[in-house]
Structures are given as structure tokens and as C-alpha cells.
Amino acid sequence: MANTEDPLSITFAALADPTRRAILTRLARGEATVGELGEPFEMSAPAISKHLRVLEGAGLIAREVDARWRICRLRPEPMHDAHDWLEAYRRHWEGNLDRLVEFVERTHRAKAAKPARSAPRAPRKKP
Template sequence: MPSPADQLSTIFAALADPPRRAILERLSKGEAPVGELARPFDISAPAISKHLRVLADAGLIEREISARWRICHLRANALQDAHDWLAAYRRHWEGNLDRLVEFVERTHAADSAKGPRHATKAKGK
């Protein structure tokens, strides 16, 4: 089994491709046969199979064979590691933005306390 960092790389690589994200979006609404997943794309059956293999290798989908149907299911819990990794950066940026807001508010309050700028200069000209 890959290390957590390697698994993250695999997940993000799988998510980097728009057709794969579209497949995941469709599967978020429920399971679907491969033919239905392929329908919106103008690509070959082998290309769709490769996309599905990449998603399965990343742990994002599960494939099963039921009679003559190949059914795919979303494995949303596999996205938890990516979510956790992104959440750390979200907290970082939210903290930075909070400090920026405080700075702007302090600066604005200090400027307001000084009164209108250039008022005396404009009268003296």
C-alpha cells in the first residue's frame, strides 16, 4: 500500500484531468454503468477504461461486474485525505486573511482619526 503522501499524489493526479472529475461528479449522484459514464465524452472506449483505471487505482471509485454490466461506484471516503490536506492550507490562508482585515481596519481607523488629508494644503494654495 502506498504511503499517505504517495496516495495523495495519486489522488491529485487522478483529479487533475477534467474527464475524470466529470466522471466523479456523475458518480456522486449514484452508481452508473461504464457506457453511461462514457456517453458525454468524445473519446474511445479504451480511453474511458484508462480514466476509470486511474480513478480506481487512486481509490476514488470501485468497479464491479454484474452479469454483463460493469458498474462503477464513487468511494467518497477516499477523498478524505485530500480534504484534510487542503483543510490545513485553508486554515493558514484564513488566518492570513483575518490578519489582513485587522490591518486594514486599524489603518483605516488611524487615517479617520487624523481627519481629511490635504485639507489645510488645499486652503493654503
């Protein structure tokens, strides 16, 4: 199922692992071989190889073969897209407006019996 997923899902899934994020952090400092990337982790080589396959599948890294070594480089473009998606929610966490609205609403609810909620939701008819 993951293979048929959209790019953004694949990107987020690839980022949802601390080992892979650490590998990306390492690669942000410069290219590295597979052995160098795996060295900090108490993990077998095939496990690292699989993580790199996931990162490559997400387009987050590129591998280039150099004799017996595979040189890995960061490909940050998918991160850009993920960043952009999150950016749309920035106003929701910036400023206290939302929290204030929420607080006022909750206080109101505590005093009134069945206070009306904020606008966008369609009014439920209670038959």
C-alpha cells in the same frame, strides 16, 4: 514512478483531469455503467476505460461486474484524505491577516532600504 507513489499523490493525480472529475461528479449522483459514464464525452471507449482504471487505482471508484456490464460506484474515502490535507492551510486563505502582513511588509520595503523580513527564515549571511 507513479505506481510507487504515496496515496495522497495518487489521489491528487487522479483528480487532476477534468474528465475524471466529471466522472466522479456523475457517480456522486449514483452508480453507473462504463457506457453511461462515457456517453457525455467525445472520447473512445478505451480512453474512458483508462480513466476508470486511474480512478480505481486511486481507490476513488469500485467496479463490480454484472453480466456484460461493469457497475461503477463512488469510493469517496481518498477525497476525505485530500480534503484533510488541504484543511491544514485553511487559515492561510481565510481572513485577510496574511494579505495585510504582506501589504505592510511590501510598503515597508518600498520605503526602507533593506528591511528585515518576517521571522521564520534563517538569516542569510552575506559574506
